[in-house]
Amino acid sequence: MSFYPIHLSEDVKKCIFRKNCAPPSSNVLRFCVTLINGTDQQQVDPGGGGADRITDLADDVLHIILARLPTTAEAARTSVLSRRWRRVWTGVPALSFRYGEAPTSSTAQLQDELNRIDAVLSVQAPTTKTLERLEIAVPYGVVPDARVARWLRFAARRLNGELRLALPSSMRWRDEAAAAAAAIPLCERVTFMRWREESKEAAIPLCEGVTSMSLCLERTLRFPVHSAAGAFTALAALELRKCCVDGGELESILSFRCPSLKKLALKDVTVATLQPPAGDDRGRGLCICSLSLEHLKITYIYISLNGLVHISFNGLLQVATPELQSFSVNVRCDLQIIAPKLSELHWNRSSYDPRRHRLGEVAVARHLRRLKVGANTPAVAIMRRFHTVHELKLVVYIAAVRCASLCNTLTENQMNGFFGCAMPIAMH
């Protein structure tokens, strides 16, 4: 039996593991646990015949091994293994700093952590070897603008590969964030994010060697549209999360400065636009125009007018991408798409209204390899838009209360029946 990914919400998980439910059979449990935790980790047998095989490996090979450890700190700790290992980690072409597990308790502690990152970067800075990955994730506390700017410049100068920065700019400790998230409905959460009002900025330098860039900076990103020369020549994948951008700047960068861009993902992005010309009541929005783009994922973008997100103003998202193959969209704004080669469409939660969402030259042959839609009534309209769909994925949303009773009554056979049926079902 083969599965498609099934997303279980917290509610469903609670239901499955609820005390007053009949205990789920081992098969169901194993299935749930694998779903939640990913495949179970294999235990390793300790060293075969007692010989030290790893120490004899060439430095290049050890670098590959250490680069795959989750953090640079873990790689650096191998220096105490034996003399042979003393400096091996310094040759690893990747730097990864992640402070993910627990929110740090004080600002002083955060400063220490940030200083540590800078210390390692400054040791790395003068060396000439190329760096293939830089990842910095500090999920809690405030990282000052100056440091963010320094890290971005370091990446622009040294990196030939992947850049991932996940840095908040507003003081959100775990409790505060959780409380705020629970109290504020998703659609209004945009107004809660204070960083949008703090006018914090991060200037993205031209990174010619960066192939993949993922930024979650909770700032307004400024792109180098006015610099005379250069481009993000190697950039194939770009992901922007939790940021504000100027619509014009982003359009210009995507159209003219990212000649190799294949993947673009925007999530929680506020796009600032100017007052629409008189007579155009729908107003301007964002136009994503790229000759190379193949995969596009847009989740919650807010088109702001003169610096404000209006409840009544939807804005317009235009996508003009001759090479686009897959498009995943979850937006409130109006939409116009030209994507003649589209073969995969994920139409998430947001309803489909043919008047507001215009699929112009989309999938010219009207044939999709895969279509994923929410099974609410307007979704039928989007299905009618295509003649053939090779694989249809319907997402059924079940209210938490009804879901609880459903899970109470479902026996294992029924679960198997669900998951094994010809049409894959995703539960939310």
Added chain:
Amino acid sequence: MEVDKGKGEAEETRKVAEADRDTVTLKSSDGKLFEVSKEAAARLSTVLAGMIAGGSIDDNGTDLKQIGSEALENVVDYCNKHANSIPSAALISSSISFNTAPFKEPEEWERKFVDRLSHDALFDLVEAANFLGMERLLDVTCHKISEMMKGKSPDQIREVFNIKNDYTKEELEEIRQELAWAFYDD
């Protein structure tokens, strides 16, 4: 995959046939012969690709003195499995999931392939992959080794890999101070 070759065969006819053959014969350090598809060998190993292109493939079995028969068998096995594997459904759909994982994760069959190896066989295969310039196989085997290290204390790592600690106590303390940032969690 192992092929027994009689020595009495007519060299000439075999040489003619060799040019048209779509396999190459590799000889391990202990003299065993293995056959592998020419296409897969050229695609997966930069060293073999260079030898095939340069015509330095020996009809009687190209000598790979650095590689034992067990490791070479695994290499050949990997090449064959690689040729037969079809990308999993998960990989096809990942195009839209915007996976920015730093490395390409091993596929399920690759994971199983390295999981069944003994400790020594794993390291033999790493060395063979490195010697033959097989980037993907090297990635997959190194991934396995890094999984064996992940989340472990230095003592545990030494135990898993039989590494002998040749530092003095003072030296260890010195390193720990120099790299205090890395030992922060302890």
